[in-house]
Amino acid sequence: MDLPKQLRNISMYYCDPQSQNLGRTIEPGLEIVELVTQGKGALWDDGRWVPIEAGALLWHVAGDTTIGRTDKVDPYACLAIHFQVADMSQRRVPHVSWWMDTDELRQFTREVLRYFVDDTFDAQTMLMYTYSRLYFQSRLYHHQLVASNAPAGLVQVMQMIDQRYHESLSLDDLAEVANWSVAHLHDVFRKHTGTSPHQALLRRRLHAAREKLIATNDRVKTIAHETGFASAAGFCRTFKQVTGQTPADYRQYHAHLK
Incomplete structure (x- = not known):
């Protein structure tokens, strides 16, 4: 070069x-x-x-x-x-x-x-x-x-999830960016990623939330809003289901590792 x-x-x-x-x-x-x-x-x-x-x-x-x-x-x-x-x-x-x-x-x-x-x-x-x-x-x-080897439409959807996860995205929004039906979106996602569009969006939001819990002192309610969750209660419930810890416990644990 x-x-x-x-x-x-x-x-x-x-x-x-x-x-x-x-x-x-x-x-x-x-x-x-x-x-x-x-x-x-x-x-x-x-x-x-x-x-x-x-x-x-x-x-x-x-x-x-x-x-x-x-x-x-x-x-x-x-x-x-x-x-x-x-x-x-x-x-x-x-x-x-x-x-x-x-x-x-x-x-x-x-x-x-x-x-x-x-x-x-x-x-x-x-x-x-x-x-x-x-x-x-x-x-x-x-x-x-x-x-x-992903279809161009799937790449566009993944970009949308990665960059706009904090917005109130629906399956219709994701399907529209690829000009697909919701059913076809599900089929393509399963074939190429082994998961669903909803799970991919949820995973991206939780990844951003974990980063904010470790790197900031923002309130849990604020983090929930900034990462696309409809409510703090829903965020806390989902976070514990996936990680096995509450957001507060997760933050405290990683604070001890610093």
């Missing part, structure tokens, strides 16, 4: 919900990576509008267009990374990828923003780390996609 000539800029971009004609065409000698951290928008790619939200990793080369639309209610924000490259730079990774772990994505965002503005940090090391990490995440996503 050949590195770019220079890491020209790293910055956060928060889109104005009233903005129009957002897309910028990338000129020769430049590659721009847009890493969406929040909100929703759309990218013009291969003759169609592709919906994007948190986790989208968009790698633009000469001739590509950056994000062209934003959601008026939930405008997108992204980390924008500019690389100076050879004028005849070729595409090394797909235009659209996904960074599946959005918590990890935000940690990376904080990290590179911090060290890019640190004049004492070696610029070449910063270039190597930033470029290679983005390259790895893009390749990892597509490797997992191929290795799973």
Whole structure:
């Protein structure tokens, strides 16, 4: 993997919900990576509008267009990374990828923003780390996609669960994103994952809840709400059924391990 000539800029971009004609065409000698951290928008790619939200990793080369639309209610924000490259730079990774772990994505965002503005940090090391990490995440996503041999619709549903687990998602919502019926969604899920869509969503919510119980002092009621559970009572009941501990006991146990 050949590195770019220079890491020209790293910055956060928060889109104005009233903005129009957002897309910028990338000129020769430049590659721009847009890493969406929040909100929703759309990218013009291969003759169609592709919906994007948190986790989208968009790698633009000469001739590509950056994000062209934003959601008026939930405008997108992204980390924008500019690389100076050879004028005849070729595409090394797909235009659209996904960074599946959005918590990890935000940690990376904080990290590179911090060290890019640190004049004492070696610029070449910063270039190597930033470029290679983005390259790895893009390749990892597509490797997992191929290795799973999963239908594109299932991948879309799994992305929705991973990124929007905290919302009040229904089976109809999950089926709609893949343009399937609920019955077909169940069949595909069972075939490729061995579980149901409901169980996959529940597992993702409980994973997020366990992280919050360990890493924060938030009230159990707050954590239940932030991880998509309808009530604190329902959350506590489900949590104990799955883990064998109440949320309070789980937090106390892990506090002793620190």
